[in-house]
């Protein structure tokens with residue numbers, strides 16, 4: 001498959017998502033509850049539904065299938081879209097005006113995906129707005145979440161019926177994968193599918209994505225290729241994988257998801273992108289566009305710091321993820337190019353600078369104790385003098401270093417280009433000093449030993465003298 005085709009590919013999780021309720025595999029109990037609730041709506045006990053269960057088990061798929069099969073229009077929003085209270089209020093307003101909602105002639109459903117993705121601090125107000133939306137809406141509101149026990153979701157319990165979705169079993173996943181294999185005309189080894197299913201841990205999205213990664217364009221799925229192409233699945237993606245996912249994303253949500261699943265936070269991601277954009281993209285205009293998005297993202301981050309307005313975070317993240325993914329307009333092939341990413345130089349420099357600062361502070365402390373000045377005088381006045389001495393007279397510098405008890409790292413800080421010469425003197429003198437100290441120690445031990453033995457000696461001599469004296473007398 002050429003890379004251009006690759007760019008236009010449809011993710012199989014979208015291509016094969018259930019169109020009808022029956023296509024949703026093995027969630028019979030949940031399906032029955034949800035359909036029952038729909039039948040009764042608006043005369044249901046609770047006005048909203050919250051579908052919960054592990055990732056990729058069919059929560060969103062079921063709502064989409066219902067909408068598709070029964071002719072509802074779906075107003076779908078993800079946690080990152082309804083972070084802002086105003087977004088929810090906007091829907092609430094529309095939801096409370098029946099006319100505008102039913103004007104298209106189609107009934108509507110509002111689907112708020114991943115409500116547990118609302119962060120308690122950053123998205124304060126969003127949950128109140130959701131509650132308000134449920135209260136005023138004249139259309140079904142359905143939410144999804146992974147963790148129903150999340151404290152944040154507590155207030156929703158009074159308003160929404162909670163419906164459990166089960167983790168999909170191996171047999172369910174096998175059925176789904178076999179269906180994709182036959183629709184794609186893929187020859188699939190069963191042990192390769194077993195391997196993919198094992199890794200997926202009940203997550204159909206993960207399994208289908210892996211199958212696509214291993215099989216698309218190859219015509220077959222073998223265990224060997226699966227093992228080569230699929231890296232062990234970490235709970236969190238490392239920075240390299242995060243970058244790869246963002247650059248190669250064909251959809252905004254894929255790029256945004258990459259940050260949710262990453263070990264990086266948005267500040268670190270900014271530095272990683274800054275370093276690696278010119279490695280991934282080669283076209284000058286694409287690079288310029290990507291940096292433009294990144295600098296706008298940075299402007300928003302700056303505003304958040306100044307104003308404390310966390311609503312801006314979602315804009316910044318969109319620019320850093322989806323923005324970067326769409327920047328490769330002129331040379332879209334670059335998106336899929338394998339690149340060896342660099343660790344951000346700025347991060348390296350910052351950590352080196354911190355190390356240098358720590359060493360300088362230690363030197364200042366030693367000087368201040370030895371010559372009785374404050375550490376700030378040591379830093380600002382004495383260290384520059386030492387630097388001058390160290391750069392002009394290596395031998396003398398080594399003696400000072402030994403007298404002050406500086407370590408080799410401290411010498412490196414003061415030495416400049418004379419580092420090697422000073423350290424060589426330093427080691428030579430240090431060895432001589434240690435030898436001398438050892439000799440002195442041995443001498444002292446010897447002396448002490450003699451001191452202890454002398455009295456016995458003398459005692460015997462005294463005895464002998466006394467005996468000979470008594471004999472004589």
Ligand SMILES: Nc1ncnc2c1ncn2[C@@H]1O[C@H](COP(=O)(O)OP(=O)(O)OP(=O)(O)O)[C@@H](O)[C@H]1O
Nearest residue numbers: 013016017024025055056057058059060061204205
């Ligand atoms: N029970 C299922 N039957 C058929 N396909 C499924 C099922 N569960 C998941 N899938 C497949 O996995 C993809 C992702 O599923 P879906 O979006 O419904 O997961 P989810 O439970 O809402 O997960 P999340 O909590 O991560 O949003 C779907 O597009 C579909 O292809």
